[in-house]
Amino acid sequence: MTLNATSALPLVSVIILNFNARTLLPRAVESVRTQEYPAIELILVDNGSTDGSQELLRQYEPTATVLAHSTNLGYAQGMNTGYAAAHGEVVVPLNVDAVLHPTFLRAALARLSQHPEVGVIAAEVVRVSDTGDWRFWQSRLRLPSEGGVVSLTPLLRVQVLDGAPGDWRPSFKANGACPIIRRQLVSDLQARFGVGPFDPVFDTYGEDVDFAFKAWALGWRTMYAREVQAGHVRSYASPLELPNKRGRLRVNLLAERYINAVRHLPAAHALAVVVVALREDVAMVRRQTQRGDREAARDLRLALQRVACLGPGLLRFRRHRTWAQIDFPTAVYCQRGAPPGHNLAPRQAVRHL
Numbered sequence: 001m002t003l004n005a006t007s008a009l010p011l012v013s014v015i016i017l018n019f020n021a022r023t024l025l026p027r028a029v030e031s032v033r034t035q036e037y038p039a040i041e042l043i044l045v046d047n048g049s050t051d052g053s054q055e056l057l058r059q060y061e062p063t064a065t066v067l068a069h070s071t072n073l074g075y076a077q078g079m080n081t082g083y084a085a086a087h088g089e090v091v092v093p094l095n096v097d098a099v100l101h102p103t104f105l106r107a108a109l110a111r112l113s114q115h116p117e118v119g120v121i122a123a124e125v126v127r128v129s130d131t132g133d134w135r136f137w138q139s140r141l142r143l144p145s146e147g148g149v150v151s152l153t154p155l156l157r158v159q160v161l162d163g164a165p166g167d168w169r170p171s172f173k174a175n176g177a178c179p180i181i182r183r184q185l186v187s188d189l190q191a192r193f194g195v196g197p198f199d200p201v202f203d204t205y206g207e208d209v210d211f212a213f214k215a216w217a218l219g220w221r222t223m224y225a226r227e228v229q230a231g232h233v234r235s236y237a238s239p240l241e242l243p244n245k246r247g248r249l250r251v252n253l254l255a256e257r258y259i260n261a262v263r264h265l266p267a268a269h270a271l272a273v274v275v276v277a278l279r280e281d282v283a284m285v286r287r288q289t290q291r292g293d294r295e296a297a298r299d300l301r302l303a304l305q306r307v308a309c310l311g312p313g314l315l316r317f318r319r320h321r322t323w324a325q326i327d328f329p330t331a332v333y334c335q336r337g338a339p340p341g342h343n344l345a346p347r348q349a350v351r352h353l
Contacts, residue, residue, distance in 0.1 A: 009039040012105055013088030017078045019047040021096040022056055024233065027134050028096050029060060037105035041065070045082040048072045074203035074252075083186070083197055091181045091197070097233040098177040099128065101137050107227045108180040111168075119185035119220030120212075121228055122174035124148060128231035136231040146175055146232055149224045151334035156257050156265075156273055158209070161334055167226040172332050173212035174222060177232045185220050192218060193320065201310060204249065206256025213264040216331045217322035246295055254281055254303035262307075262314040264322050 014032050018025055025044075032042055042064040046054050048071040057066045065085055069078065079093050090112065094100070108121045126143040128136045136143055149161040149171040158173075174180070181197065190196040193214055198207040215222060245253055261273040281300050288296035307314075329335050 009037070010090060010109065011039050011041055011088040012037065012090045012092060012109070013041045013043060013083075013086035014092045014094050015043045015045060015079060015082035015086060016094050016096055017045045017047060017075065017082065018049060018053050018057065018096045019072055019078075020049045020051045020053060022049070022051045022053045024097050025053060025056060027099050028094060029064075031099040031102075031104075032094070034102055035100065035105045036102050037109060040105065041086065041088055043067065043082045043085055045069070045078050047074075047078045074200065076198035076200045076202050076204070076207045079198055080196075080200070086183075089183050091183055091186065092178060093181070093197070095177040095232065098125075099134050099136070099231045100178065101229040101231075104178075104228055104230055105180075107225065107229075111223070111225050111228070112180070112182060115221075115223065117219075117221050118223050119182045119215055120174050120222040121180035122148075122150060122171040122222055122224040123178055123180070123228040123230045124224070124226050125175040125177055125230050125232050128233060134231060134233075137229070143231075146177075148175070149334055150175060152209070152332050154269075154273075154333070155276055156209070156261055169224055170330065170334060171222050171224040172216075172334055173208055174224075175230075175232070176208040178230045179208070180228065182220075185215055185218075188218050188220070189214050193317075201259065201313070202256055203252050205252045206260055209256070209260050210263065213260070213322050213326070213332075217320070217325045219325070245299075247299065250296075250299045251302045251306070254300055255306045258303075258307045259310065259314060263317050266323050269323075 016025070016028050016032075029042070029044070032040060042060070044057050044060060044064050044066045046057055046066075046068040048069050054068050057068065060066060067081055067085060069081070072078075073081070082093070083091060090109065092105070104123065108123070111121055112118060125146045125148070126136055127146055128134050128143060133139050133141070133143070146160060149169060151159055151161055151172045153159055186197045189211070193199075197211060199210055202210060212222060257277050258274055261270045261277070265273060285296045285300050326332060
């Protein structure tokens with residue numbers, strides 16, 4: 001067990017990945033530094049920012065580890081860089097536009113200690129503004145929730161279940177802004193799939209869905225805990241925002257559904273998702289072209305070219321048969337009334353924190 005110098009508690013590594021977010025970065029860092037949980041290692045990674053962020057990051061040394069890239073490597077590789085430098089038994093990849101309630105880590109670690117079969121804690125995440133209400137725990141307003149229990153539709157669209165009962169229940173994945181991940185889970189992913197925690201084939205977007213499929217396939221549970229709370233400025237990956245993306249971001253969003261379908265679904269289901277996704281994406285291009293968006297067709301073409309280039313690797317990945325170990329109704333779709341768990345026996349080899 002890795003211990004903090006001033007604490008007998010398990011060390012938590014919080015990794016913040018920054019790209020041209022100089023105005024948001026101090027809030028995220030402050031929310032980590034004001035945690036009621038004392039055993040924290042803060043790692044700040046910059047993905048080739050050009051807005052002066054790298055100079056700001058240096059101000060946080062030596063109390064934080066600062067890593068800077070000369071170019072934007074994408075979310076997956078950027079976060080993996082931070083993970084490679086992390087020493088904690090628990091890792092929190094924190095979006096730069098997210099902030100943590102002061103009890104966030106204390107509450108999450110309590111849950112992990114009680115439930116050794118749980119690999120990921122999914123927090124309750126509320127929508128906050130980028131101005132005055134980012135300290136959402138001081139607000140008397142009821143802020144809209146981003147999740148919560150996060151599931152997939154059969155067409156691999158991410159959805160948040162409104163009104164999901166219970167303070168502790170299964171979630172397919174955590175909100176991507178602030179998952180709480182047990183290090184042993186990442187080690188298991190690396191041993192089985194050869195990469196981790198996030199697969200760089202996704203660049204940005206989709207890596208969290210891939211991560212969740214792998215975790216469930218290995219027998220790790222992801223559970224939502226209402227008392228673990230965070231705030232998020234905005235959800236960049238919302239499918240509703242897809243038409244408004246441009247260039248690299250839209251290409252990534254378009255490509256990730258095809259990649260995850262081929263990797264993680266039975267053959268007939270994967271084919272059905274690919275066919276429907278292609279029809280939806282072509283319709284999106286037509287609508288955007290009519291609105292004067294001349295880049296939409298190009299972005300879809302680039303996304304499909306990426307998927308085609310990855311094709312042999314995607315087919316080789318299918319030898320893992322991740323879908324064979326997952327109870328889709330309970331684990332992926334999070335259907336109401338499903339039992340609080342999944343069809344796999346609880347893991348017995350995981351050490352208590």
